[in-house]
Amino acid sequence: MNTRNFEVIIIGGSYAGLSAALSLGRAIRKVLVIDNGKPCNRHTPHSHNFLTQDGRSPAIIAETGKEQVMQYPTVQFMDAWVTEVKKEKEQFIVFTSDHQNLTAKKILFATGVKDLMPGIESFDDCWGISAIHCPYCHGYEYKGKKTGLLANGDIAFEFSQLLHNWTDQLTIFTNGPSTITSAQADQLVLKNIFIVEKKIRKFQHHKGYIQSMKFRDGSTFQLDAIYAKLSFEQHSPIPEKLGCKINEQGYIQIDEFQRTSIPGIYAAGDNTTSMRSVASAVAAGTKAGAFINHDLISGN
Numbered sequence: 001m002n003t004r005n006f007e008v009i010i011i012g013g014s015y016a017g018l019s020a021a022l023s024l025g026r027a028i029r030k031v032l033v034i035d036n037g038k039p040c041n042r043h044t045p046h047s048h049n050f051l052t053q054d055g056r057s058p059a060i061i062a063e064t065g066k067e068q069v070m071q072y073p074t075v076q077f078m079d080a081w082v083t084e085v086k087k088e089k090e091q092f093i094v095f096t097s098d099h100q101n102l103t104a105k106k107i108l109f110a111t112g113v114k115d116l117m118p119g120i121e122s123f124d125d126c127w128g129i130s131a132i133h134c135p136y137c138h139g140y141e142y143k144g145k146k147t148g149l150l151a152n153g154d155i156a157f158e159f160s161q162l163l164h165n166w167t168d169q170l171t172i173f174t175n176g177p178s179t180i181t182s183a184q185a186d187q188l189v190l191k192n193i194f195i196v197e198k199k200i201r202k203f204q205h206h207k208g209y210i211q212s213m214k215f216r217d218g219s220t221f222q223l224d225a226i227y228a229k230l231s232f233e234q235h236s237p238i239p240e241k242l243g244c245k246i247n248e249q250g251y252i253q254i255d256e257f258q259r260t261s262i263p264g265i266y267a268a269g270d271n272t273t274s275m276r277s278v279a280s281a282v283a284a285g286t287k288a289g290a291f292i293n294h295d296l297i298s299g300n
């Protein structure tokens with residue numbers, strides 16, 4: 001098996017990974033980006049709130065980024081899934097699904113997170129289209145519309161306060177007994193926000209655009225959009241296996257220079273923060289690229 005050597009291997013070649021590759025390519029570093037093409041926003045037709053790219057499709061933004069990055073001759077891109085990373089003396093060995101054996105001095109995980117679907121029939125068909133995660137990304141398109149929030153407890157209470165900025169037709173669906181306190185419910189009523197505790201059977205939709213929610217008791221509720229606070233897991237389990245500290249919220253712990261708790265390993269983008277946006281991922285990737293280059297120069 002051929003071993004190929006790089007200064008930096010970036011695992012994950014979406015917004016964070018490509019931005020890091022751009023900084024490193026411009027620093028004339030020998031870089032390999034490995035990506036298997038499953039960014040978390042791939043289901044959404046239009047990406048919003050990233051300056052110069054507002055309303056463009058997520059894939060077009062990433063393709064444009066990749067085209068620009070690949071103009072730097074020291075950067076290579078590989079379409080593959082990374083299965084394992086091992087630390088051996090002063091270097092890392094990266095193994096891929098197509099049996100490649102690669103080495104690098106530094107590793108950047110820009111691997112993102114995986115949203116866990118809630119197990120409601122047809123929810124997945126609506127995810128990213130009319131079942132959405134963030135009002136800054138998609139709230140403007142549904143302003144003033146009949147909107148749901150699939151969440152419970154304190155999170156539902158706090159998120160609903162924010163969403164009320166975009167619509168005064170908001171209903172919280174707890175999909176089972178509500179854990180919102182009665183004091184919180186009283187405050188919600190003042191804003192005309194009501195709570196529905198019925199168990200949800202399915203989303204009725206047309207091409208991902210929700211029309212109504214059907215409950216297990218057979219009744220329905222008409223909706224134009226629904227926000228969902230989903231659980232998530234790290235898209236790649238490798239950082240944790242390597243010993244990188246994961247914080248209580250499930251994100252890779254990093255310092256202000258994108259370094260993880262393991263020397264030589266960095267992380268950037270959604271895998272490190274709940275501030276989930278293309279702009280934030282791009283900013284973090286740019287920073288990671290600059291500090292990896294800095295550490296290569298200073299021998300850290």
Ligand SMILES: Cc1cc2nc3c(=O)[nH]c(=O)nc-3n(C[C@H](O)[C@H](O)[C@H](O)COP(=O)(O)OP(=O)(O)OC[C@H]3O[C@@H](n4cnc5c(N)ncnc54)[C@H](O)[C@@H]3O)c2cc1C
Nearest residue numbers: 012014016036038039040041048082112128269270277278
């Ligand atoms: C439905 C939805 C809609 C959104 N809409 C917007 C919006 O309108 N505006 C906005 O600003 N933000 C939006 N976001 C948030 C935005 O998409 C994310 O913040 C952004 O994609 C994070 O970029 P990232 O590079 O960290 O991770 P991702 O874009 O998720 O990319 C991670 C990449 O790493 C790859 N990868 C993971 N593990 C491996 C491995 N072991 N080997 C190889 N490759 C691997 C994945 O395949 C993927 O390509 C949305 C998110 C969702 C879920």
